[in-house]
Amino acid sequence: MEAGDCRYQFRIALLGDAAVGKTSLLRRYVEGGPGTPEPEPEPESAPTVGVEFYSRALQLRAGPRVKLQLWDTAGQERFRCITRSFYRNVVGVLLVFDMTNRKSFEHIRDWHQEVMATQGPDKAIFLLVGHKSDLQSTRCVSAEEAEELAASLGMAFMETSAKDNCNVDLAFDTLAGTIQQALQQGDIKLEEGWGGIRLIDKTQISRPRSRKQHAGPCQC
Numbered sequence: 001m002e003a004g005d006c007r008y009q010f011r012i013a014l015l016g017d018a019a020v021g022k023t024s025l026l027r028r029y030v031e032g033g034p035g036t037p038e039p040e041p042e043p044e045s046a047p048t049v050g051v052e053f054y055s056r057a058l059q060l061r062a063g064p065r066v067k068l069q070l071w072d073t074a075g076q077e078r079f080r081c082i083t084r085s086f087y088r089n090v091v092g093v094l095l096v097f098d099m100t101n102r103k104s105f106e107h108i109r110d111w112h113q114e115v116m117a118t119q120g121p122d123k124a125i126f127l128l129v130g131h132k133s134d135l136q137s138t139r140c141v142s143a144e145e146a147e148e149l150a151a152s153l154g155m156a157f158m159e160t161s162a163k164d165n166c167n168v169d170l171a172f173d174t175l176a177g178t179i180q181q182a183l184q185q186g187d188i189k190l191e192e193g194w195g196g197i198r199l200i201d202k203t204q205i206s207r208p209r210s211r212k213q214h215a216g217p218c219q220c
């Protein structure tokens with residue numbers, strides 16, 4: 001599906017501690033869409049530097065086609081000055097923790113607070129993601145406590161695995177569907193100068209289905 005067929009662009013960011021699996025989850029989603037071959041495994045997983053961009057077009061079940069512009073942010077603290085500058089212009093956020101890393105779960109409230117402080121309340125739609133669900137034997141966060149946290153922050157919770165390709169499409173599709181619903185109901189509005197949601201110019205030349213760019217070095 002070409003991005004030129006899409007009516008809206010939704011900007012979505014993945015946030016969470018370093019090494020929780022944000023890049024792997026995103027690559028699995030972008031490269032593992034319908035009709036595409038299985039993604040090549042990463043030769044070695046290098047930490048994200050600043051922010052990297054991907055995109056994928058999606059036909060919403062009850063709505064138009066949308067282009068998801070997906071921002072993979074670095075979890076490392078030293079890149080925070082770059083990643084923070086992107087929060088204001090997102091409409092959707094996947095808050096990702098590693099189910100085998102308790103600290104990454106405990107930091108979810110901080111990540112949520114970071115976005116809320118930048119955006120103001122009621123702007124972004126969040127989804128809490130417990131990642132690496134294939135590692136059940138070393139899991140140290142229960143589904144119940146993750147659901148409790150999600151409910152207290154007003155979002156849904158989902159478990160995913162990039163390794164097993166479990167719930168990967170469902171997580172992104174659910175978030176995009178919730179954004180579309182909020183747009184339809186007027187809970188989120190298209191605003192001049194805000195990049196979270198954009199109407200796509202139909203005269204735009206179609207671009208390749210996915211691409212990756214680097215946002216440049218940290219200026220801290």
Ligand SMILES: Nc1nc2c(ncn2[C@@H]2O[C@H](COP(=O)(O)OP(=O)(O)OP(=O)(O)O)[C@@H](O)[C@H]2O)c(=O)[nH]1
Pocket residue numbers: 016017018019020021022023024025045046047048049073074075076131132133134135160161162163164
């Ligand atoms: N078992 C398992 N390992 C995973 C999964 N997803 C990612 N990993 C591993 O987790 C490690 C970190 O993955 P990344 O995708 O680089 O993590 P990240 O959150 O993007 O890290 P930063 O860029 O530093 O913020 C790598 O060794 C991956 O192979 C998964 O679903 N299951």
